[in-house]
Amino acid sequence: MDVAVPVDDMYVTACEQVGSALQLRFVYDFHPASPRNEQVLQISLEGLGDVSTYVEFFRDLLYTKPIYLERDENTLTATAGATISLSMKATALTLSYDSLNLTELRKEVDVVFEWYLNTDRSLAKAYKRIDTIRGLTAESIRRIELKSSGHARGGTASVLYEQQLHLLNRILQLLEE
Known part of the structure; x- marks a missing residue:
């Protein structure tokens, strides 16, 4: 069963192209005043067209800007700030949770x-x-x-x-x- 897209802004920590699929990892804010959350949202978008464009979009935002995610069936829209937005229509869209990996923990520290x-x-x-x-x-x-x-x-x-x-x-x- 797929999980719902969180309503909070998140930060992208990893972005990888695997064939025609895009693998993304998102964390919540690391700020000490934010609630502690060690879960990472993993998103897999399969069957995308120009994956390299999407990879470039997310790599420019790694850890730097909060991203708001919206899902409409197999379409994921990522919005960073008031003007930067990207919609991706995939043949399959999977969301799951994982623990922070070593790279993410080091970045948090x-x-x-x-x-x-x-x-x-x-x-x-x-x-x-x-x-x-x-x-x-x-x-x-x-x-x-x-x-x-x-x-x-x-x-x-x-x-x-x-x-x-x-x-x-x-x-x-x-x-x-």
Whole structure:
């Protein structure tokens, strides 16, 4: 019994021509926020015409763009983005599930590791900016305290300086949380 085409976007991981047949493998998103799914959708389209055109289409999309699949009997339509679409009419169309293979597992590890590295770099930049803001805020507090020391307590300038100090101390407190 054939399985249904998933309603979610998937990523093509393998594309191979076997005679007049096209063999495809699709995985769900590897993003850590996505539900974990170790199943791979295998699709076999037999009796296609210009298989090399279809192979080229899918090889250009390997792991790069989410693909939405639709099936109408022996016709499979693959849509990537808003404008890239391809319909394939086969004499036989088979869908089944398999486990991730070694190549797909390695790719998943590479993708997730790259996300980790990018997140780590972004976090380091964010901490550096926070430290810079913390330093600038502390320096502003020091300067305002120095300026306010020359004004009479309760005077207009003193009140304004106190308001500025309160705001800057609140910012500094938020940066420490």
